[in-house]
Amino acid sequence: MEGGYVNEAIISYTNPKLQIPLMASAIYAPTTTSTSPTAGTPTSATAATSQNASASLSSPAGPSSSPGSAPAGAGGGPLQGFVAKLRNFKFQDTKNIRKRFHFDYISKDRFLGGQLKTKNGQKYVFNGPPSGVYVSKACLIIAAFITVLALLFTIVITYFVTRQGFPPKEATPSCITNDHHDVNATPIQTAGWVSMNSPPPLDGATPTPTPTPTTTTSKATTTTATLATPTSTEADEIKLVDPKVGDIPVVVTPIEEIEDNTTKPTNRPLKLYEGWRPLHYSLIIEPSAETSSSNGSLTIEIERDVTKVTSWEPIVLDVHNVSISNVRVIRALPTKPGSVNEEQELEFDSDYGEDNATFVIGLDKALAGENQLRLMLSLDFISQVTDTLQGVYKTSYTNPDTNKEEWMISTQFSPIDARRAFPCFDRPDMKANFSISIVRSLQYKMALSNMPKSHTSRYRKGYVRDDFLITPKMPTYLVAFIVSNMQDSRFATLDSEMTPRVEIWSRPPFMDMTHYAYKMVRKFLPYYEDFFGVKNKLPKIDLVSVPDFGFAAMENWGLITFRDSALLVPEDLELASSSEHMQYVAQIIAHELAHQWFGNLVTPKGWDDLWLKEGFACYMSYKALEHSHPEFQIMDTLTMLEFKESMEHDADNTSHSISFDVKSTNDVRRIFDPISYSKGTILLRMLNSIVGDVAFRAATRDLLKKYAYGNMDRDDLWAILTHHGHKEGTLPQDLSVKQIMDSWITQPGYPVVNVERRGADLVLSQERYLLPSKNSADQSSWFIPITFETDELHKGDNIPTHWMRSQDENELIIGNVFTHNSNSDNVIYLNLNRQGYYRVNYDMTSWLALKKNFSTLPRITRAQLLDDALHLSQAEYLTYDIPLTFLMELFDAVDDELLWSAAKPGLNYLIYNLKREPAYETFRAFMKFIVRPAFDHYGLNEPDNESHLQLKHRALVAYFACKFNYDRCTQVAQVKFREWMRDAKKNPIKPNLKSVIYCTSLAEGSSPEWYFAYKQYKTTTSASEKEEILTSLGCTTKPWLLSKYLNMTINPTSGILKQDGALAFRAVASNAIGHEIAFDFLQGNIKEIAEYYGDGFSTLSEMIKSLTIYMNKDYHKHQLLDLAATCRKLGLKAVESAINLAMEQVNNNIYWRSHSYHSLKNFLEGIVSEFQINIF
């Protein structure tokens, strides 16, 4: 109870008809005078007069559970009006309405205080912790007068000020956030500055060097692609020193002279060229932040590969904005015993391929007759160092000692950007060994690559060359290097006897934020080695925190790169991270370490099976966390979080199957979406439950041993799993994993299993879950594992007992599930522990039985029911009375953190779609009513030593309480924020509550709060704190600040990193006031945004997707069409799929608004009216 706090619910309950005048006197006038102020016991006459009705509301075994009793349902009494309303909304079963609406569950001990008054004047006083201010009669008149004034003032203010909520902070890590965000990529322009077709510089004014590859048939054995003769005097300064092969051409190219065409649109077809494969790359590269280019030389040992094509094919290297020169093709002549190897230089033709996306070398066909032809291909190259966080890229930070900007070089080659760094066979099945050497200026103190450094030598004045040990066979996308002045945390020195050697690198201010990450690595490595039965293969693992990094992390073998917030956990109390953030860091580290086996040691053959490595890494990260932190109960989190991520993206008509034919560069980037990560995780977990733990583990071990250093595809995994499933007896002998999985892998979407009771039997059928509404024309069907329990049968494990075979008839009948034909009170629930990737829709009898016995159900089942009910209603499989009934369980289930987290996705959907509608008022009132007991219990004060789950739960309860404007929450949040503003150096806000307190305070506040937060953003050294603030900066309701904020995202001096652009944009777009400002900003600046962010991380696509949150009217469609036209005009083809998706979401929202809105509104009004819930 906060000082001076007036319990608004009580006020309204007691004064339903004349709220404003009576509310004043209602500061306890009619009720508190008769209510014990401290004990909260209903000593009042009010309670006495309401005895009859309160009994019906407060007893779980009340009249509603014994139909026919006086106040029950249709039988008259206080609920009569409500029941009548409900009848209008097509309730089929009035006898059970009260059960559905939980009235018989609101018991004295559960209701934590408050009163209800029905329309016929009866009052119900609920016991619980006292709330409100108690005054004597003498004070009443004065208090009433003051309160009238205060309330009138509040009402006036409320009327004029549109209160805004805050965007949900999607900080909860799911696998999609791990090493790739949704990369629905922006395509990059083809070889801009190496383009042979690019027009010559105009009158020499633009000194654009256009390296023109000269195509020759070379008798002199060397084809040289030379830089075009510059036409300007500045360009004359470009010097190309022809080096010897194996040396690096030194080119001095002023940064501004390199034409950057990376943002020009392209979506290249992805062709796979067969006929040759690499064995060994020897790469020497000198990346330069100053010149924004890398000079390098490369020798690739290649071998003719006739396993796929027997025809004589040219050698085709992938390139992107790479200029190639000094090409040589050398062949080792057969060696005579005792003699030195002789080399023969071969003649060849060479040219850049279509769109300059390849470099093609044609050899004399006469060589075709030779068996096992091996060649050495050597060349020099110049590639770009980008600032778009892809390929070899540069990024800068301020050195706190010198206060000067320092540059560093990092790499991000996955999925298809190694070709930006050096010519290569850039696909996952072209594995080879790599000898990497880095040339760096002495101003950079360190260089790292995948393997340990073997040797450092002087290269030329001011430069050294670091040579690294040869890597195992691996694909190009895992190659990585760093050149910087980062510092290690000395873990390797301290634990020098441990293998592998583990070190964490960061900028100096962050060195003491690496302990948590190191501890996690040391926990997870032995777990994986044991689980997989295979030792970690590389002698060292470096983890590097990169100042600006597009993904959360990248699993480069032996050199894992992270964005700051995914690796660094401050230990300083002032900066301490939230529990959620620590779990996020732990999970990302676990994910990337799992990749050292799945992905790195064994790699999927093609892009279409890439989901396998991501699914495995995600699923293994959950297993590792479950092992290291059982108290996190992380597997339960999986059942909500990954299902939310996956099902949300898998419900549209435009969803794609998890394995799809990758045809273009856009497709490759598109793979890294929640379908690959979250659906992959869920499907592997489902497989685990199908074959059981023993078989699953044995299969992973076999797979890793059998395909080590090689490639596999899903059929290889299915075969091994089938073998072990049969061996263990868990998989029926007549079933193979392939039979089961094909239906899940090759078609998009997921099923709803419909459950119907027929006597003692159960009849199951399936249909696809589709938005905006179910479509009976859709014939998709799946091979579904069925598990169930009843109150008479408890299964004990997750292995399926029945199968819905997709090719079978529509129904599966399970006989004698119940012992009696009259079983309406018996519960049945399917999909135990949510092991299967589907939702369950029950018949009405089963829903009601589940509702009645809700508190006795398993924890995950309870959460599942709420989540399924909300989403089934969203797509019209159910009416909204069912999910509203289950939502009311939150009122009682104050401590059930999984149930609360299950409510979040469905509630957020409702919030967004109602926020700008009249019904939001009643919805908010209803939710505030539901959330209040939990918030009153937890509040915004965090005690020390609370468990991980409690800390997370408190934050979630506060999130809802403040979001629905429960004034206890919003007021205390502001008080705490102002306390921080008074002394910026001492932040009194506990880490777990930062996101809700920051956002609420910025939403309720104005410029001072906003500028204070922005200043803290710039000064804090904590990356997670930066992200919290970035999100909350979008919570303000001041349009000019929102507009300013958006403009800052494309201003490099604002301090907002490119990696965070989409996050900041989303924060504004998910604000009901900011949404239109965000749309205007995007429409007006789209060209600039596309150029600023490049194509690697789909920032623009992400922005477009977050625009649709509030779009649910017809004119929004036209807005989106205009945006699509602008994109087309600018040639931004890569955002096409994002726009299509956005259009579908807008259509879904429009459909929902025209079909479900009114029925939901009526249900809500029924509840609010019946309970006399104050709508303010």
Ligand SMILES: [Zn+2]
């Ligand atoms: Zn991954």
